[in-house]
Amino acid sequence: MELLSPFHLIVILAVVVLLFGGRKIPEVMRGMGEGIRSFKEGVRGDANAPATQTTPTLMVSASPNPAMMGHPVTLTATISPAPSGASLGTVSFFNGSTPLGTGNVVAGGTASVTTSNLPAGAVHVMAAYSGNANLTAASGVVPVTVNSSVPVAT
Numbered sequence: 424m425e426l427l428s429p430f431h432l433i434v435i436l437a438v439v440v441l442l443f444g445g446r447k448i449p450e451v452m453r454g455m456g457e458g459i460r461s462f463k464e465g466v467r468g469d470a471n472a473p474a475t476q477t478t479p480t481l482m483v484s485a486s487p488n489p490a491m492m493g494h495p496v497t498l499t500a501t502i503s504p505a506p507s508g509a510s511l512g513t514v515s516f517f518n519g520s521t522p523l524g525t526g527n528v529v530a531g532g533t534a535s536v537t538t539s540n541l542p543a544g545a546v547h548v549m550a551a552y553s554g555n556a557n558l559t560a561a562s563g564v565v566p567v568t569v570n571s572s573v574p575v576a577t
Contacts, residue, residue, distance in 0.1 A: 476556075476558055477504065478559045478561065479558045480561065481500055481514075481552050481561040481562060481563035482501045482503065483498065483499070483500050483501075483548065483549075483550045483563040483564060484499050484501075484565055485497070485498050485499075485565050485567045489569065490541065490568070491572060492542065492570065494539060496541055496569075498535060498538065499534070499535040500533065500535075500552065500563065502514075502528060502534075502561070503532060504558075505531055506558050508555055508557055510555050511527070511532075512528045512553040512554055512558070513525050513528060513534065513552075514526050514534035514551065515551045515553075516548055516549070516550050516551075518541060518542075518546055523540060523541075523548065528552070542569060543569050543570065545566060546566070546569055547566055548564065548565050549563070550562060550565075
């Protein structure tokens with residue numbers, strides 16, 4: 424005696440139609456097919472899987488350095504290797520936890536902001552790169568000496 428005869432298969436199909444409804448069966452089968460396909464790709468490794476991200480180096484500079492308090496200072500971050508793709512990312516600059524500005528990364532891998540909000544003394548400006556599809560996030564620091572304004576004697 425067969426384990427599943429044609430009569431058994433018809434009964435099983437009728438029960439499935441009653442439980443799920445005729446309209447839900449294609450959705451259920453599509454979901455099962457996608458799940459099985461995903462499982463197979465995971466087991467054998469998918470050739471179309473995205474490449475792993477590279478960790479870049481972030482070099483930060485300030486110009487002028489030393490600077491005068493209240494005068495503009497241009498902060499520049501250079502990402503190496505330079506990011507590529509549709510979105511190159513952004514770089515945010517901070518003095519401690521105080522945001523100084525955010526610049527969009529341009530072709531060639533640089534981002535800049537100009538600020539006049541640095542206090543007098545030794546300041547460590549941190550730059551934080553957001554990363555993109557090809558590069559991970561990264562950060563860097565530049566020490567900046569900010570001299571206080573000297574009053575002119577008359």
